[in-house]
Amino acid sequence: MDRRQMEGAIAGIVRLLGTSLKNRGLYPPTHPLVRNPVEKCHAEILPFLLDRHELALTISDGTLVFEGVPVFQLTSSLELFMARLGTIGVPAVIFERGVAIGDVESFVRFLHETKENGLPVPTIKERLSRAGVRHIRVTATEDEEDDFTLAREIYGNAVDVIVRALKDVRGGITPNGADTDRAVREMSGMLTRNRDAMLALTLIKNFDEYTYNHSVNVSILSIAVAESLSLPEQERINVGVAGLLHDVGKTQLALDLIRKPGTLTVEEFEEIKKHPEEGYSILGRMSHIQDKTRYMVREHHMRFDRTGYPRPEPEYRTHAHSQVIAVADCYDALTTMRTYQKARTPPQALEIMRKLSGKSLDPELVFLLERSLGVYPIGTMVRLSTMEVGIVTGAPDEGKSHPRMAVLFDPAGNPVAAPEAVDLSEADPSSGEPRRAILGTVNPLLMPAVSLNEVFAAASA
Numbered sequence: 067m068d069r070r071q072m073e074g075a076i077a078g079i080v081r082l083l084g085t086s087l088k089n090r091g092l093y094p095p096t097h098p099l100v101r102n103p104v105e106k107c108h109a110e111i112l113p114f115l116l117d118r119h120e121l122a123l124t125i126s127d128g129t130l131v132f133e134g135v136p137v138f139q140l141t142s143s144l145e146l147f148m149a150r151l152g153t154i155g156v157p158a159v160i161f162e163r164g165v166a167i168g169d170v171e172s173f174v175r176f177l178h179e180t181k182e183n184g185l186p187v188p189t190i191k192e193r194l195s196r197a198g199v200r201h202i203r204v205t206a207t208e209d210e211e212d213d214f215t216l217a218r219e220i221y222g223n224a225v226d227v228i229v230r231a232l233k234d235v236r237g238g239i240t241p242n243g244a245d246t247d248r249a250v251r252e253m254s255g256m257l258t259r260n261r262d263a264m265l266a267l268t269l270i271k272n273f274d275e276y277t278y279n280h281s282v283n284v285s286i287l288s289i290a291v292a293e294s295l296s297l298p299e300q301e302r303i304n305v306g307v308a309g310l311l312h313d314v315g316k317t318q319l320a321l322d323l324i325r326k327p328g329t330l331t332v333e334e335f336e337e338i339k340k341h342p343e344e345g346y347s348i349l350g351r352m353s354h355i356q357d358k359t360r361y362m363v364r365e366h367h368m369r370f371d372r373t374g375y376p377r378p379e380p381e382y383r384t385h386a387h388s389q390v391i392a393v394a395d396c397y398d399a400l401t402t403m404r405t406y407q408k409a410r411t412p413p414q415a416l417e418i419m420r421k422l423s424g425k426s427l428d429p430e431l432v433f434l435l436e437r438s439l440g441v442y443p444i445g446t447m448v449r450l451s452t453m454e455v456g457i458v459t460g461a462p463d464e465g466k467s468h469p470r471m472a473v474l475f476d477p478a479g480n481p482v483a484a485p486e487a488v489d490l491s492e493a494d495p496s497s498g499e500p501r502r503a504i505l506g507t508v509n510p511l512l513m514p515a516v517s518l519n520e521v522f523a524a525a526s527a
């Protein structure tokens with residue numbers, strides 16, 4: 067087949083999928099008008115898989131792309147099919163060698179039955195596997211995926227795990243320790259693979275889901291500090307699991323107490339104070355949890371100077387790494403906007419933490435957190451000498467002293483059409499001086515809202 071024939075065949079395959087999908091809305095699943103297009107479609111896929119392992123159709127801006135070239139063959143069934151993929155949020159359809167008629171059928175059923183918009187990729191994957199789809203994937207293989215997408219999937223999985231764990235506890239079920247262990251191992255691996263991508267996600271705060279994001283963020287930041295401490299792998303995992311589950315004891319508290327804006331009454335605070343001990347006992351019932359992890363959860367509010375809660379007896383020895391959780395917890399809380407406080411920028415948060423060093427926080431760990439986040443931590447908004455406003459998207463590249471940066475606002479303060487990655491070491495040819503230098507940090511609350519998701523996706527592209 068030459069390219070034109072291939073494109074024609076691809077359009078045919080997609081049209082058949084669309085026809086089956088359309089008829090699925092009108093006839094029962096076993097009806098020939100639903101079934102025949104599936105069989106035909108399968109037969110047309112097979113020749114492609116003779117000389118390749120997979121047939122990948124990606125979706126870019128609502129257009130079907132095959133091997134880098136858009137396929138335009140507009141028909142109503144093709145449009146319907148593309149529209150379904152687009153609204154569900156499917157980024158690509160990849161037919162693998164070994165694909166069966168049943169896979170195609172189940173895939174069409176999935177498209178027909180899924181009514182939600184913009185599902186996260188991990189959810190789509192899970193549903194496809196639940197629907198019994200074996201040889202049709204919705205993303206490229208892992209090394210083809212960019213790190214940010216991968217980090218986002220891992221982050222999303224960890225959120226799912228903690229959501230389920232908290233739900234289980236509320237329902238009187240002991241959460242599955244194997245799941246939390248796996249989620250933490252994935253995050254730890256991703257931090258090693260691409261630290262910036264994983265850390266950037268801790269700044270994408272979802273204010274409605276504070277507890278879930280907070281748990282995952284504390285886990286990631288704790289692992290980052292544990293890495294700076296050069297802890298062996300299993301220790302890093304223990305710290306990460308403690309970070310993920312540190313507030314699990316709050317499930318025993320009334321929901322309106324956890325969400326209460328403003329200051330707490332003395333009685334309410336006494337209730338809150340019970341959560342580390344509650345967490346300790348919940349972790350005691352879970353599998354895959356080491357004793358050290360339980361102690362870190364119990365001790366995460368005891369404070370470096372032992373003035374916190376539960377108040378330790380003089381002879382009580384705390385676990386060496388409990389303070390890692392405390393430092394990560396503090397940083398994430400300070401950088402998150404909650405109803406009763408304004409979010410601090412990363413440098414502001416670090417400055418506050420430096421003041422708490424030696425008192426409530428362990429000075430060595432505050433120093434390590436600071437060092438591991440850099441002078442301008444990821445997510446910091448800065449004013450540049452051009453008067454543009456940019457955001458730090460990554461630690462300096464090898465051999466460079468400047469952080470990676472993307473410009474978000476022009477000198478007049480208007481958002482740029484698309485975030486543009488700039489290199490701060492780039493010199494102005496006329497003067498030989500750097501074109502752009504950082505003047506200082508900018509409070510993001512004073513700028514129009516930007517989608518950090520988009521910024522970091524663009525920066526990692």
Ligand SMILES: [Fe+2]
Nearest residue numbers: 312313366367
């Ligand atoms: Fe806590």
Ligand SMILES: [Fe+2]
Nearest residue numbers: 280312313395
């Ligand atoms: Fe916390």
